[in-house]
Amino acid sequence: MSGRLSIVGLGPGDPDLMTLKASRVVGTAPLVAFFAKAGRVGQARSIVEGRLAPGAEELRFDYPFTIEVPVEDPRYLAEMGVFYEACAEHLLTRLSDGEDVALLCEGDPFFYGSAMYLYDRLKDRAVVEVIPGVTGMSGCWTRAGVPMTHGDDVLSVMPGTLDEAVLAERLANCDAAVIMKVGRNLAKIGRALAVAGLTDRALYVERGAMAGERILPFASMAQTRAPYFSLVLVPGRRRAR
Amino acid sequence: MSGRLSIVGLGPGDPDLMTLKASRVVGTAPLVAFFAKAGRVGQARSIVEGRLAPGAEELRFDYPFTIEVPVEDPRYLAEMGVFYEACAEHLLTRLSDGEDVALLCEGDPFFYGSAMYLYDRLKDRAVVEVIPGVTGMSGCWTRAGVPMTHGDDVLSVMPGTLDEAVLAERLANCDAAVIMKVGRNLAKIGRALAVAGLTDRALYVERGAMAGERILPFASMAQTRAPYFSLVLVPGRRRAR
Numbered sequence: 001m002s003g004r005l006s007i008v009g010l011g012p013g014d015p016d017l018m019t020l021k022a023s024r025v026v027g028t029a030p031l032v033a034f035f036a037k038a039g040r041v042g043q044a045r046s047i048v049e050g051r052l053a054p055g056a057e058e059l060r061f062d063y064p065f066t067i068e069v070p071v072e073d074p075r076y077l078a079e080m081g082v083f084y085e086a087c088a089e090h091l092l093t094r095l096s097d098g099e100d101v102a103l104l105c106e107g108d109p110f111f112y113g114s115a116m117y118l119y120d121r122l123k124d125r126a127v128v129e130v131i132p133g134v135t136g137m138s139g140c141w142t143r144a145g146v147p148m149t150h151g152d153d154v155l156s157v158m159p160g161t162l163d164e165a166v167l168a169e170r171l172a173n174c175d176a177a178v179i180m181k182v183g184r185n186l187a188k189i190g191r192a193l194a195v196a197g198l199t200d201r202a203l204y205v206e207r208g209a210m211a212g213e214r215i216l217p218f219a220s221m222a223q224t225r226a227p228y229f230s231l232v233l234v235p236g237r238r239r240a241r
Numbered sequence: 242m243s244g245r246l247s248i249v250g251l252g253p254g255d256p257d258l259m260t261l262k263a264s265r266v267v268g269t270a271p272l273v274a275f276f277a278k279a280g281r282v283g284q285a286r287s288i289v290e291g292r293l294a295p296g297a298e299e300l301r302f303d304y305p306f307t308i309e310v311p312v313e314d315p316r317y318l319a320e321m322g323v324f325y326e327a328c329a330e331h332l333l334t335r336l337s338d339g340e341d342v343a344l345l346c347e348g349d350p351f352f353y354g355s356a357m358y359l360y361d362r363l364k365d366r367a368v369v370e371v372i373p374g375v376t377g378m379s380g381c382w383t384r385a386g387v388p389m390t391h392g393d394d395v396l397s398v399m400p401g402t403l404d405e406a407v408l409a410e411r412l413a414n415c416d417a418a419v420i421m422k423v424g425r426n427l428a429k430i431g432r433a434l435a436v437a438g439l440t441d442r443a444l445y446v447e448r449g450a451m452a453g454e455r456i457l458p459f460a461s462m463a464q465t466r467a468p469y470f471s472l473v474l475v476p477g478r479r480r481a482r
Contacts (some may be wrong), residue, residue, distance in 0.1 A: 009375075009379075011260065012373070014262075015261070016260065016261050016262040017260045017261070017262060017372075017373065018260060018261055019252065019256040019257065019258045019259060019260055019261075019375065020256070020257050020258070020259055020260075020261065020264055021255075021258060047317045067379050107374070108379045108383075108389075109383070110379070110383055110387065110388045110389050110390075111379065111382075111390055112390050112391070112392075112394075113388075116388035116391065119388060120388065120424075123386065130383050130386070131258075131383075132253070132258065132375050132379040132380055132382075132383040133375060133379070134250075134260065134349070134373050134374060134375055135376070135379065136347045138250075138351070138352065138373040138374070138376065139373055141351050141352070141373075142349075142351055142371050142372075144372070145364065146351065147350075147354075147357035147360060147361065147400070148351050148352060149351075149352055149353050150353070150357065151353075151400075152400045152402055152403070152422075153353075153400075153401070154397060154398065154399045154400075154411060155395040155397070155398040155399075156369065156395060156396070156397045156398075156415065157390070157395065157397075157398075158393075158395045158396075159392075159393045161393055162393070162395070164275040169414075170395060170414065173410075173414060174397065181393075201307055223468060
């Protein structure tokens with residue numbers, strides 16, 4: 001009798017924004033797995049602090065890179081593939097032993113989540129359930145107090161890693177936008193927003209719904225770099241209604 | 242002492258996907274307001290069935306239209322404006338009397354939610370908090386078992402009400418897509434997917450994460466109309482990793 005793998009979306013950071021189902025699974029799982037950057041607590045793990053079952057075993061998967069390796073770099077794909085493969089085999093061993101495992105995932109697992117790579121490898125070889133969560137971007141636009149999409153708005157979610165011209169074009173072709181992976185791309189994003197004529201509508205959100213949150217108009221920013229957990233929001237059309 | 246308005250995102254339909262915070266607010270609010278189509282229970286209200294505080298008062302706002310009036314129709318904007326204004330004034334009276342109110346909202350309030358129009362009217366006149374929720378689309382892609390966005394994917398969320406050529410162009414300019422408001426636009430969406438070369442990647446999800454759920458490859462669909470609570474999903478690039 002094999003165990004069940006529950007891939008648990010934990011929401012944007014505030015433990016109170018976990019779903020009832022996620023909270024129950026996290027609070028009863030005998031074995032809790034999570035990804036983390038080497039030397040860090042891990043964002044997912046920090047959300048469930050104090051909420052694991054007494055005696056729960058923790059299984060930590062350290063990402064192979066501690067600094068960002070560009071996704072285009074062939075080393076990235078190769079090394080991440082080896083890493084995810086090893087994680088999946090490890091989980092499969094435990095599941096085959098009949099153990100239930102909760103794999104923690106910040107935000108929503110199928111929305112830019114690392115857990116997808118384990119889901120792809122395990123879905124046909126084990127009993128796998130996925131529990132959706134509130135996305136980080138929902139947490140951010142709620143904290144910022146900006147209704148994002150109205151009626152017939154088109155929303156585009158894009159990474160700040162795109163080329164400047166592509167970013168500007170994508171921004172010009174939607175009504176509302178979320179730019180993720182701001183980090184070292186901040187200056188480029190600023191130029192693309194200007195080209196698209198959206199600077200004055202844009203908001204910068206740093207660590208939204210987490211400790212150390214900062215929210216400010218993009219136009220008022222003085223800094224030139226941003227941390228990983230930051231977003232730029234361009235709210236949609238606010239039609240008079 | 243004025244009451245507090247809590248705009249509560251309830252998630253995609255399964256009550257177990259409400260957040261801990263939403264569940265607590267819904268279960269203790271003395272006054273619970275919600276929108277509904279005339280003659281229907283109301284999607285938001287149905288999610289919280291059996292979960293309201295004993296003796297909670299319910300305040301139902303019936304939408305003025307029972308059939309879809311196109312958003313472009315001037316009557317739509319005008320009549321909806323009058324409707325939302327009346328709802329906001331009603332809530333303000335109750336809040337001014339010191340009552341706390343929970344305004345129910347399916348999905349995530351700031352993501353295509355009607356509650357945004359009350360938020361806009363009341364945020365500077367009352368104490369208003371917004372509780373984000375799992376979006377309907379997250380519920381759908383989770384139920385469909387499709388990881389949606391990877392690494393540097395661009396996701397576009399668009400209404401099926403767009404012109405066919407615009408739909409096709411928007412679809413061609415993203416990696417992953419969610420098409421909302423399928424309903425009577427199903428045939429047009431099918432043609433736009435074909436133009437963009439995405440028919441074989443697309444999935445149709447009807448009533449995802451709700452009773453009566455149906456999920457099938459778009460290419461295998463025989464029907465020509467779809468209900469309101471349906472979506473088309475185009476998962477992003479699955480790079481080998």
